[in-house]
Amino acid sequence: xxxxxxxxxxxxxxxxxxxxxxxxxxxxxxxxxxxxxxxxxxxxxxxxxxxxxxxxxxxxxxxxxxxxxxxxxxxxxxxxxxxxxxxxxxxxxxxxxxxxxxxxxxxxxxxxxxxxxxxxxxxxxxxxxxxxxxxxxxxxxxxxxxxxxxxxxxxxxxxxxxxxxxxxxxxxxxxxxxxxxxxxxxxxxxxxxxxxxxxxxxxxxxxxxxxxxxxxxxxxxxxxxxxxxxxxxxxxxxxxxxxxxxxxxxxxxxxxxxxxxxxxxxxxxxxxxxxxxxxxxxxxxxxxxxxxxxxxxxxxxxxxxxxxxxxxxxxxx
Ligand code: GLV
Ligand code: MG
Numbered sequence: 156x157x158x159x160x161x162x163x164x165x166x167x168x169x170x171x172x173x174x175x176x177x178x179x180x181x182x183x184x185x186x187x188x189x190x191x192x193x194x195x196x197x198x199x200x201x202x203x204x205x206x207x208x209x210x211x212x213x214x215x216x217x218x219x220x221x222x223x224x225x226x227x228x229x230x231x232x233x234x235x236x237x238x239x240x241x242x243x244x245x246x247x248x249x250x251x252x253x254x255x256x257x258x259x260x261x262x263x264x265x266x267x268x269x270x271x272x273x274x275x276x277x278x279x280x281x282x283x284x285x286x287x288x289x290x291x292x293x294x295x296x297x298x299x300x301x302x303x304x305x306x307x308x309x310x311x312x313x314x315x316x317x318x319x320x321x322x323x324x325x326x327x328x329x330x331x332x333x334x335x336x337x338x339x340x341x342x343x344x345x346x347x348x349x350x351x352x353x354x355x356x357x358x359x360x361x362x363x364x365x366x367x368x369x370x371x372x373x374x375x376x377x378x379x380x381x382x383x384x385x386x387x388x389x390x391x392x393x394x395x396x397x398x399x400x401x402x403x404x405x406x407x408x409x410x411x412x413x414x415x416x417x418x419x420x421x422x423x424x425x426x427x428x429x430x431x432x433x434x435x436x437x438x439x440x441x442x443x444x445x446x447x448x449x450x451x452x453x454x455x456x457x458x459x460x461x462x463x464x465x466x467x468x469x470x471x472x
Contacts, residue, residue, distance in 0.1 A: 160223040160252035160287055161312050164188045164459040165361050166390040166406035167399035168315075172197035173206040173226070179213040183220070185396035186403065191225040191289075194239050195257050196320075203235050207242040214247040223252050225289060230258035237271060244275045244286055253312060255289040258320060260296045262307035269308040284310060289363075292351055293317030294324040301351055305358040313361035313389075316351055318344070319368065332368045334375040337382055348386050356387075364391040373401050380405040389456075403460070410465050413457040416450035417464050423447040 169187035171178050173194045182190050192210045194203060210226055226247070228239035244251060256268050265288060272286050288310040292298055298321070305314055318332045325343065329336060336344060348364075355362035364383040367376045380391050380402055390406045393399035408416070419442055426435035426442075434443040 162459070163221070163223050164390070164456075165223060165313065165363060166460065167393045167402035168363060168390055169393045169396070169399055170197065170227075170366065173210040173213075174198045174202040176209060179209060180217065181396075182213070183217045183222075185393075185399050187222065187393055187396070187399040188390065188403070189223040189225065190219065191227050191255055193227045194235070194243070195227045195229050203229065204238070207239060210243055211246045214243075214251050219250060224250060225253040225255050226251060227255040227257060230256070231264055231267065232258070236268075240268070240271050241275055244272065244281075245279045249281060249285065251286065253287040253289055255291065255315070257291045257317065258293045258297070259290040259304055260294060261300045262303040265290055265304060265307040265311065269310050272310065286310065287312040289313040289315050291315045291317045291320075291365075292347075293320035295321075296324075298347060298350060301354040302357070305354040305360055311358070311360055313363050314351055314355040315363040315365060315392075316347065317365045319366065321347070332366060333372070334367075334369075334379045337379060348383055348388070352386050352388065361389045362387070364388050366392040366394055367398065368394070370394050370398060373397060377401050377405060407460045407462065408453045408457045410462070412453055413462050414464055414466050416453040416457075418466075419446055419450040420454065423450075 165188050167187040168189040168191065169182060169185050171182040171190060171192050173192045179192065192213060194206055194210065198206050214224060226243050229235035240254065244254065254268065254272065256264065259265060268288060273283060276283055276285055288308060289312060290304055292301055292314060297304065301314065305311065322329050322332065327343070336342065352362050367379050369375055376398055383391060384405050391402050393402055419437055422435060422437050423442055423446065426432050434441055
């Protein structure tokens with residue numbers, strides 16, 4: 156597992172086609188927590204092999220600051236997966252944090268990538284386990300096996316929902332992924348979101364929502380993103396830098412929530428340590444150990460995103 160990237164935020168995960176020098180050059184200028192350079196569905200079959208060198212060059216030469224940097228390889232049911240891994244991970248150097256594997260159907264898909272990565276790391280002089288894995292759930296079979304998939308390798312850092320391929324896999328009558336999916340009378344995505352979230356969290360993984368395809372409608376994106384944010388997802392894919400800005404907001408706690416969480420932690424600490432009570436009134440709410448855990452998760456999320464209290468600290472306890 157990549158120790159560097161595991162605890163970094165992933166509110167916005169920017170997708171960039173690996174075959175386009177122009178888009179690759181622009182990617183580091185976007186304010187995204189995470190960037191992945193794509194060799195899969197945004198690259199035409201005839202460009203797949205040439206894109207590998209462009210991606211390696213981008214990883215080695217562009218100013219990526221400390222964002223998480225990932226390459227999406229092609230799925231195991233194509234002719235390209237092993238070549239993508241050997242060519243890109245073998246030559247990219249230590250700045251590459253992760254490989255994203257699309258269309259994961261079963262745990263052995265991840266195990267195979269893990270084994271291949273160990274050989275490539277050894278031959279490239281990288282520390283064993285340096286490269287983390289992001290696994291995409293994009294088929295009914297992948298969803299059924301998501302619990303085993305999430306437990307399949309210590310390299311796993313995130314489990315990622317791929318709504319477009321998934322809609323195709325289950326035969327949903329839609330032609331795009333937009334906010335109207337969430338208005339369907341019986342929205343199968345609620346089951347999907349809950350199932351992926353539980354499997355990911357049970358294994359300590361980041362849980363990420365996939366793309367929103369109506370790229371010009373940022374308010375509709377905000378609405379769709381707020382749904383997975385309300386489940387507790389860590390972030391969502393961005394297809395443009397503007398989408399990334401919206402996602403950075405949606406997947407951060409609000410300043411008010413962040414401040415309140417700090418105050419709950421402070422009130423709870425005083426109650427338990429100084430007054431030795433396990434439950435205490437906080438305004439008109441009863442708080443206890445569970446409330447402190449919820450508050451801690453918001454504080455951790457806010458701190459990962461660089462938030463600070465907006466309240467006057469001299470008045471804090
Ligand atoms: C992403 O890969 C998707 O299929 O939605
Ligand atoms: Mg896909």
